[in-house]
Amino acid sequence: xxxxxxxxxxxxxxxxxxxxxxLGKSITGPTPREVLETPILYTICLLSSSLTIHxxxxxxxxxxxRLFLGLWLxxxxxxxLFLYGTAQEWHRLIYERGxxxxxxxxxxxxxxxxxxxxxxxxxxxxMLLVVATFGFTGRMGVNQxxxxxxxxxxxxxxxxxxxxxxxxxxxxxx
Amino acid sequence: xxxxxxxxxxARIEAKPWVDELHQWLTTVDHKRLxxxxxxxxxxxxxxxxxxxxxxxxxxxxxxxxxxxxxVFNRMFTMHxxxxxxxxxxxxLFGFANYLVPLMIGARDMAFPRLxxxxxxxxxxxxxxxxxxxxxxxxxxxAGSAPDVGWWSYAPLGARAFSPGHSSDYWTLALLVSGFGxxxxxxxxxxxxxxxxxxxxxINRMPLLVWMNLVMAGMVLLAITPLSAAQIMLLIDRYLxxxxxxxxxxxxxxxxxxxxWIFGHPEVYVLIIxxxxxxxxxIPVFSRKPIFGYPVxxxxxxxxxxxxxxxxxxxxxxxxxxxYANSFFTLTTMVVGIPTGIKIFNWIGTMWGGRIQFxxxxxxxxxxxxxxxxxxxxxxxxxxxxxxxxxxxxxxxVAHFHYVIVGxxxxxxxxxxxxxxxxxxxxxxxxxxGKWHFWLFLIGFHLTFDxxxxxxxxxxxxxxxxxxxxxxxxxxxxxxxxxxxIQALAILVFVANLIISYFKGARAGNDPWDAWTLEWxxxxxxxxxxxxxxxxxxxxxxxxxxxxxxxxxxxYE
Numbered sequence: 001x002x003x004x005x006x007x008x009x010x011x012x013x014x015x016x017x018x019x020x021x022x023l024g025k026s027i028t029g030p031t032p033r034e035v036l037e038t039p040i041l042y043t044i045c046l047l048s049s050s051l052t053i054h055x056x057x058x059x060x061x062x063x064x065x066r067l068f069l070g071l072w073l074x075x076x077x078x079x080x081l082f083l084y085g086t087a088q089e090w091h092r093l094i095y096e097r098g099x100x101x102x103x104x105x106x107x108x109x110x111x112x113x114x115x116x117x118x119x120x121x122x123x124x125x126x127m128l129l130v131v132a133t134f135g136f137t138g139r140m141g142v143n144q145x146x147x148x149x150x151x152x153x154x155x156x157x158x159x160x161x162x163x164x165x166x167x168x169x170x171x172x173x174x
Numbered sequence: 175x176x177x178x179x180x181x182x183x184x185a186r187i188e189a190k191p192w193v194d195e196l197h198q199w200l201t202t203v204d205h206k207r208l209x210x211x212x213x214x215x216x217x218x219x220x221x222x223x224x225x226x227x228x229x230x231x232x233x234x235x236x237x238x239x240x241x242x243x244x245x246v247f248n249r250m251f252t253m254h255x256x257x258x259x260x261x262x263x264x265x266x267l268f269g270f271a272n273y274l275v276p277l278m279i280g281a282r283d284m285a286f287p288r289l290x291x292x293x294x295x296x297x298x299x300x301x302x303x304x305x306x307x308x309x310x311x312x313x314x315x316x317a318g319s320a321p322d323v324g325w326w327s328y329a330p331l332g333a334r335a336f337s338p339g340h341s342s343d344y345w346t347l348a349l350l351v352s353g354f355g356x357x358x359x360x361x362x363x364x365x366x367x368x369x370x371x372x373x374x375x376x377i378n379r380m381p382l383l384v385w386m387n388l389v390m391a392g393m394v395l396l397a398i399t400p401l402s403a404a405q406i407m408l409l410i411d412r413y414l415x416x417x418x419x420x421x422x423x424x425x426x427x428x429x430x431x432x433x434x435w436i437f438g439h440p441e442v443y444v445l446i447i448x449x450x451x452x453x454x455x456x457i458p459v460f461s462r463k464p465i466f467g468y469p470v471x472x473x474x475x476x477x478x479x480x481x482x483x484x485x486x487x488x489x490x491x492x493x494x495x496x497x498y499a500n501s502f503f504t505l506t507t508m509v510v511g512i513p514t515g516i517k518i519f520n521w522i523g524t525m526w527g528g529r530i531q532f533x534x535x536x537x538x539x540x541x542x543x544x545x546x547x548x549x550x551x552x553x554x555x556x557x558x559x560x561x562x563x564x565x566x567x568x569x570x571x572v573a574h575f576h577y578v579i580v581g582x583x584x585x586x587x588x589x590x591x592x593x594x595x596x597x598x599x600x601x602x603x604x605x606x607x608g609k610w611h612f613w614l615f616l617i618g619f620h621l622t623f624d625x626x627x628x629x630x631x632x633x634x635x636x637x638x639x640x641x642x643x644x645x646x647x648x649x650x651x652x653x654x655x656x657x658x659x660i661q662a663l664a665i666l667v668f669v670a671n672l673i674i675s676y677f678k679g680a681r682a683g684n685d686p687w688d689a690w691t692l693e694w695x696x697x698x699x700x701x702x703x704x705x706x707x708x709x710x711x712x713x714x715x716x717x718x719x720x721x722x723x724x725x726x727x728x729x730y731e
Contacts, residue, residue: 003361007395014403014433018418025424102415105424112410112418 001150005157008120012161015116016168019109023173026104035097038170042085043162046121049078050159053128053152061145069135075155076128079121086118110169117165120158127151203287204702205272208294210598212269215298216262220665222305223257226250228662231655237643247639248322253304255325256345259441260352261301263583267448268297268359270590271387273598275363277693277700278381280372280709285365293358300352307344321345324637326434327408329419329427334412343412346405353402360394363387372692374711378472379731381691381714382465385472386451389479390444396483397440404433428493435486442578443482446546447475449586450517453539456593457521459689460536461528464715464727467520474513474520481510491559492566500559507557514550518543533687534608538589541616545581549574552627567637570630576623580661588615588668595672596686600698601679607671615664621657625650690715 024031056071090111093099101111131148134140140148190198199207229250233241242250276284284290307320321341323331332342367388371380380388408430410416417423419430458465465471487495487503495503521543530536552574556562565571588611595603629647641647685694692709693700695717713719713727 003364003391003395004357006392007357007361007399010396010399011403014400014436015407018407018429018433021426021429022418022424025426027424101410102417105417108410108416108418108425112407112416116406 001153005153008157009161012116012164015109015113016164019113019168019173022105022109026106028104030097030099030103030106032106032110032169032173035093035099036170036174037089039085039089042082043166045078045085046082046159046162049075049082050156052078053155057145057148057152060140060148061142063142065135065138065140068140069132072128072132072135076125076132079125079128079155083118083121083125086114086121113165114169117158117161120161124151124155124158128155201291203283203291205276205284205287205290206598206700206702208290209269209271209273211294211298212265212272215294215301216264216266216269217669219257219261219265219301223254223262224662224665226254226257228658230254231658233639234641234651235655236648236652237641237645239640242639244639245319245322248324248637249320251637252321252324252345256304256321256349257301258579259325259445260349261297261304263445263579264352264356265294265297265301266587267390267445268293268356270452270594271363271390271448272359274594274693275366275384275387276370277597277696277704278384278691279367279370279375280692280705280711281366281370282704284362285369286362289358290362293355293362296355296358297352300348300350300355303351304344304348307341310340310344326431326438328434329425329430330421332408332412332430333420343409346408346412350402350405350409353398353405356394356398357402360391360398363391364395367391372705372709372711378469379711379714382454382468382471383448383451383691386447386454386475389475390447390451393440393444393447393479393482397437397444400433401437404430404437407433428490431490431493432487435489438489439486440482442575443478445583446578447478449542449583450475452586452590452593453521453542455689455691456535456539456589457524459593459687460531460533460539461525462531463524463528464690465520466523466526467516468714470516471520474516477513478510481506481513485510488557488559488562491562504557504559508554511550511554511557518547518550533592534603534605534612535589535593537609537612538585538592541612542582542585542589545577545585545619549577549582552577565630567635568630569634569636570627572636573623573626573630576626580619581623588612591668591672593687595675596682597693597698597700599676599679600682601675601677602682602686603671603675603679607667607674611664611667611671614667615661618657618660618662618664621660622654623657625653625657629654685717690717692716695720 052071053075056068056075059067059071099107099110101107128151131140131151134144199211202208202211229242230247233239233247233250235241272284272290276282304321319339319341321327321337321344323337323342323345327342327345330336332346367380367384371377407416407418411418411420417425419425419427421427454465454471485503485506487499488507491500491503552570556565556571556574592603592608595601629650632646632650634641634645634647682698684697686698687694692705692711695709696705709716713731715727719726719728
């Protein structure tokens, strides 16, 4: 997993570099300053899901399966909320502001960077859901805690990437 | 696992129906079989890429030749480059890594056998996807066409307006898919080396081959991924109307170059480091001496791994970067020469005073040493940016990197084939055919690529499909093409050797070369489970300790 994270970081680095490189290079509008709103609430959701998954993994190690399942579902809910936030933002941008991936350079880089991250959140959520199904059928125990730890490592990585994306897109980029 | 039953080495195994056999090969997760599949698939693509090279050389044999049309010529050099790098060199090196790394560290298999199989099929099917473009490149209605925008696919050539149809899409998808395969294999190699070493195999006792494959895998993770990212961007440009590399909307063609070469240059080291690894195993065995300067060798490899990540823009001196960037990349490129030089001295130091046996693997290794040195020297010449301004995009560059890839990588690979073929099949390759192969290939290689430097200096640009008579290029190009055919002949001898020796070669036994690493301690070919008992290692040369209990290496470490 550490190897995968290293490789994924390189992919994200390239997209972030492309985003930064093209900041302010768009020939036509809209610009980030005009259309972007900082998604603070959803960011808090995603970041706190890192905490819940951490404690979920810890409780599985101690064999508190019920606590684990509760925290795990909370993580999924928070991640889902974040995705909903992204979807809402995109809907607003596309239908109200008329910004699509082919509008200008900002659109191209914004949708690919945020989209790449959202794709990773989605992939993570699918894996989390698979674990949750196993949890409901009562198959999650201490012996699975190693696997859950690996999965939670991935989730932390997705969160950490969001910190970078957030900084680049919503703080520096405006 | 295809078969869990433990077969006793040496026992006769009943012949299975060929459908069963085929099914087992297709569904295998065994690292040895996957390694062989990797190697076989790359040999297949080597033949295809070789034919493309011959078509290029026939076309350039004399001025104003009409053997193929300009369009076909463009397809040929694009496909030749892409095939040779992505579907020959990488898979064959991954194949050897797959086969040898677990055996050398005394492991049962790779860390993730299923991921291993998945990665192989990704990269193999990626290759088929690339070649499907010949049929499907223009859709079903038109004649097929392969990608023809060069293996860099520089923007804006790769954009939809300049590369209509689907040929570039096949190129993009093939590289994306095989790139994911490479990432999977790299993760697998790293996890295997870090987690599955046998007792006593401390990290500073690993064979150098294992060390170098570790560095190679780390580089794959950091080098292939930028290419994947860039390919995703290109797909967004081509299908979703993005503007990453669309200069009319403010995008940048230069950014594509940067992304491509951030992949492209480390890639050269991804390919050459496993070849260093072969050298570091083969030269000591045939010099009958342990490797000279093991720790320095490791340090130099790691050093190359780091420095080579920051040299990419030396491919771009002519695009008009500022002088700071030019000086920086000139400097870093020259710095890479230092650890590489250390390695060459270490190999010579290993041979120095040794009792050298001139078997075929050693011949190829010595060829590698000389040719890689020359390739490095022309590399240093072109690292000087003013010199590069003069010769960039000329045949001098083509000669330089073929010197690296054919004179370096391919020679090292041939050495590896002759060295490990007995382990993989249980039969020795014929020495007589091997010597023919070596000398023919050596002569053909030097005829082609030594001479190729000269038209470059005389100003012949690369990627031209023909040229005017009377520029003094005709005779030189004719000689180059003759050399190419001699190389092709040598490859035929090699393939004949592989096939004939498989059926009629002398039995190899466990340890035909009297070598020192763990893979030679078990039968050839190794049983499915590799090691019947878990070996314990006390030094860098475990088999030496076993054979010479009176004077083991472990006493000196």
